[in-house]
Amino acid sequence: xxxxxxxxxxxxxxxxxxxxxxxxxxxxxxxxxxxxxxxxxxxxxxxxxxxxxxxxxxxxxxxxxxxxxxxxxxxxxxxxxxxxxxxxxxxxxxxxxxxxxxxxxxxxxxxxxxxxxxxxxxxxxxxxxxxxxxxxxxxxxxxxxxxxxxxxxxxxxxxxxxxxxxxxxxxxxxxxxxxxxxxxxxxxxxxxxxxxxxxxxxxxxxxxxxxxxxxxxxxxxxxxxxxxxxxxxxxxxxxxxxxxxxxxxxxxxxxxxxxxxxxxxxxxxx
Amino acid sequence: xxxxxxxxxxxxxxxxxxxxxxxxxxxxxxxxxxxxxxxxxxxxxxxxxxxxxxxxxxxxxxxxxxxxxxxxxxxxxxxxxxxxxxxxxxxxxxxxxxxxxxxxxxxxxxxxxxxxxxxxxxxxxxxxxxxxxxxxxxxxxxxxxxxxxxxxxxxxxxxxxxxxxxxxxxxxxxxxxxxxxxxxxxxxxxxxxxxxxxxxxxxxxxxxxxxxxxxxxxxxxxxxxxxxxxxxxxxxxxxxxxxxxxxxxxxxxxxxxxxxxxxxxxxxxxxxxxxxxxxxxxxxxxxxxxxxxxxxxxx
Numbered sequence: 001x002x003x004x005x006x007x008x009x010x011x012x013x014x015x016x017x018x019x020x021x022x023x024x025x026x027x028x029x030x031x032x033x034x035x036x037x038x039x040x041x042x043x044x045x046x047x048x049x050x051x052x053x054x055x056x057x058x059x060x061x062x063x064x065x066x067x068x069x070x071x072x073x074x075x076x077x078x079x080x081x082x083x084x085x086x087x088x089x090x091x092x093x094x095x096x097x098x099x100x101x102x103x104x105x106x107x108x109x110x111x112x113x114x115x116x117x118x119x120x121x122x123x124x125x126x127x128x129x130x131x132x133x134x135x136x137x138x139x140x141x142x143x144x145x146x147x148x149x150x151x152x153x154x155x156x157x158x159x160x161x162x163x164x165x166x167x168x169x170x171x172x173x174x175x176x177x178x179x180x181x182x183x184x185x186x187x188x189x190x191x192x193x194x195x196x197x198x199x200x201x202x203x204x205x206x207x208x209x210x211x212x213x214x215x216x217x218x219x220x221x222x223x224x225x226x227x228x229x230x231x232x233x234x235x236x237x238x239x240x241x242x243x244x245x246x247x248x249x250x251x252x253x254x255x256x257x258x259x260x261x262x263x264x265x266x267x268x269x270x
Numbered sequence: 271x272x273x274x275x276x277x278x279x280x281x282x283x284x285x286x287x288x289x290x291x292x293x294x295x296x297x298x299x300x301x302x303x304x305x306x307x308x309x310x311x312x313x314x315x316x317x318x319x320x321x322x323x324x325x326x327x328x329x330x331x332x333x334x335x336x337x338x339x340x341x342x343x344x345x346x347x348x349x350x351x352x353x354x355x356x357x358x359x360x361x362x363x364x365x366x367x368x369x370x371x372x373x374x375x376x377x378x379x380x381x382x383x384x385x386x387x388x389x390x391x392x393x394x395x396x397x398x399x400x401x402x403x404x405x406x407x408x409x410x411x412x413x414x415x416x417x418x419x420x421x422x423x424x425x426x427x428x429x430x431x432x433x434x435x436x437x438x439x440x441x442x443x444x445x446x447x448x449x450x451x452x453x454x455x456x457x458x459x460x461x462x463x464x465x466x467x468x469x470x471x472x473x474x475x476x477x478x479x480x481x482x483x484x485x486x487x488x489x490x491x492x493x494x495x496x497x498x499x500x501x502x503x504x505x506x507x508x509x510x511x512x513x514x515x516x517x518x519x520x521x522x523x524x525x526x527x528x529x530x531x532x533x534x535x536x537x538x539x540x541x542x543x544x545x546x547x548x549x550x551x552x553x554x555x556x557x558x559x560x561x562x563x564x565x566x567x568x569x
Contacts (some may be wrong), residue, residue, distance in 0.1 A: 002372050003370070003371070003372030003373035004370075005370045005371060006368075006369055006372065007358075007369050010360065010365070011358070011360065031336060038569060074356075105354060105356030106356050106357065106358055107355060108322070108352035108354075108355075108356070108410075109348075109352070109355075109356070109358075109409075111321075111350070112320060112347060112350040112352075113370070113373050113375060114342055114345040114346040114373065114374060114402075115342055115345075115376070116341075116342040117342075134461070142497060266316075266322065266323045266324060267317070267322040267323070268283075268322075268323070269313075269354065
């Protein structure tokens with residue numbers, strides 16, 4: 001497995017590094033800017049009332065007439081930029097194998113090696129998980145840098161930030177599990193990418209629609225964003241056990257299903 | 271010892287035919303040619319042997335192990351080069367040896383030197399900067415370097431220049447003499463004739479011939495080219511049964527000889543001719559007959 005890990009690492013370390021730096025920069029800037037906007041949010045709500053709905057949708061809890069400092073601190077962890085960086089990085093990684101390998105024709109060489117398909121799948125997945133941890137740690141580093149060096153505003157304890165990061169990592173596992181499942185069913189990487197970007201976009205859209213459209217509310221249990229609510233964590237200061245369990249269980253189920261599909265499917269030429 | 275054994279192997283891609291009722295039996299040390307036109311099913315059969323495709327019907331074993339269920343164990347002893355070779359663009363010869371060596375749990379460098387020298391490879395150049403011939407040579411190096419018991423080559427000479435083709439053929443002969451078995455797929459008769467002990471011809475998914483090159487040569491007919499003295503001599507010809515007309519051009523006639531040389535000499539003694547050429551058995555012609563598609567009888 002060491003050889004496979006080395007191969008995957010050589011192919012992916014640059015992208016993980018770039019996505020990590022991107023997330024660090026994004027979180028760092030958001031941590032600095034968002035507290036400064038708190039005072040002017042009341043005026044914005046008055047002139048643009050729909051912004052309140054959007055913010056409620058984004059942080060996953062009802063926003064009153066004024067945003068509390070606590071709610072403001074949640075925004076950076078659900079900001080579209082942060083989620084886009086995280087999801088893009090993993091969708092790109094998780095569709096590399098088998099869809100990407102079959103698509104670019106290198107699958108014939110990869111699968112000619114004396115390792116089982118499950119081993120190949122697991123080694124790719126190990127790099128994906130380590131890469132995800134690295135990217136989130138870079139985000140955490142960006143947050144801590146701004147809190148300690150760049151701004152004087154009050155911020156939550158490190159313990160609470162870690163809880164949010166664990167929840168976010170579970171969202172990462174959920175999306176990755178589904179990405180591997182879709183990749184295992186596809187021969188063309190572009191098709192897998194299209195399906196997965198549509199999936200995360202619909203999840204994000206559903207999260208907004210839930211705020212003002214009744215039918216969408218009924219689908220909330222199917223929406224992954226329902227299981228990631230940093231504002232609730234900041235408020236309760238408790239570990240979101242149920243949400244984490246759901247995300248890991250469903251993500252894990254799809255990941256295992258993807259592994260079994262790969263082990264049993266035909267490897268064709270495109 | 272049987273290295274490859276396939277019985278009634280059939281693969282369908284939904285309703286499209288891949289291969290039908292393919293039977294193969296290849297012994298250790300054999301150089302086995304697998305010949306057929308494009309789309310005949312050569313690559314499909316190889317993909318079943320490599321464990322990439324599950325057969326719709328029939329069974330295939332390599333080294334006594336099931337090709338589908340025990341594929342990764344088989345691959346410890348198999349070297350493979352696909353027909354449409356694609357290597358990782360970032361990979362150099364050195365990094366490929368390092369990674370493949372780690373996976374195969376072998377130090378491949380000492381054995382690699384022999385092939386690096388043979389093919390004139392620069393091991394520091396990444397694949398993205400290599401010519402197609404160089405990529406093919408690196409692919410061959412990676413297929414041969416661990417000295418596998420079975421070497422499966424799917425049209426391996428397609429991107430090679432004639433000199434490299436000759437070197438490859440010599441290297442494969444040497445490997446076979448050491449007991450390695452070679453499965454050589456090609457659509458070129460000349461290289462199969464030059465290299466292989468036995469050949470199977472696949473056409474439209476079915477094996478239409480499986481015999482030694484020597485036996486094929488015995489069945490193949492000699493080509494006879496006769497230059498007659500003049501047009502008048504040509505007009506007088508009554509072609510005997512043992513000669514089959516192939517070509518005619520002016521006073522030249524080309525025939526396929528189905529009888530004996532003695533019959534030919536006797537017949538010629540009554541003809542007015544100025545020159546005679548008898549070519550060795552024409553395998554090319556025999557293979558063309560096998561390649562003829564639908565509606566034509568297979569001889």
